[in-house]
Amino acid sequence: MHNIRHSSHPLIKHLINTIRDHTLSPALFRKNIALLAQYLLFEAMQEWPLHPKRITTWVGEMEFGQIEQKELAFIPILRAGIPMMEGVLEVLPEVPVGFLAMKRDEQTFEPTIFYKRFPKLQGKTAILLDPMVATGGSLSDAIDVIKKENPKNILSLNLIAAPQGLEHVSQKHPDVTIHIAQIDEKLDSRMFIRPGLGDAGDRAFNTEEE
8 A cells, every 4th residue: 555654653653542541531632633633744744845935034034935825725524523623724724624524324334425615626735634544435435525626636644544444545546645643453343443542523522422
């Protein structure tokens, strides 16, 4: 899977294992996910081109290289992608944001798209934000939807994945680079990642059943 970038950074591994703790509060869970998204963004953009921009410094006008934020678009998959969005927007606050809402059918395990709202993506780099890649169905379908908008390219930032899910997405979309913080062992019979961290959306927004 040549398009998979599996992080080996100790800080990323530390934060992943921190959010596995099921006693972690929703607030700390969201905060750590936001930090993880920032670190993955740093890794994904380590060779990104800088464009000259003239600014006023304390010694007068000078030209320095900066990332052209309008050439990017962040697209979180709701709900679980929202804390990731909040993290990356702290780094690049002028990047346009689109939204994609998907839900998995617990019987068929198939994803359904029921809301999308994108900025103009043509010619831009779309950066997908979704914590979990289980079967890969949701991520693959999200990429299908985004490709219809003719972006220049697509990156995906994800926290935890099952090998089966990454294989599925990699085979269907070999042109999409996936930056993943941790590849876990397997999927269980309910198609949840093991050991994983549970339902990221429920844990982030405190909607887990007692």
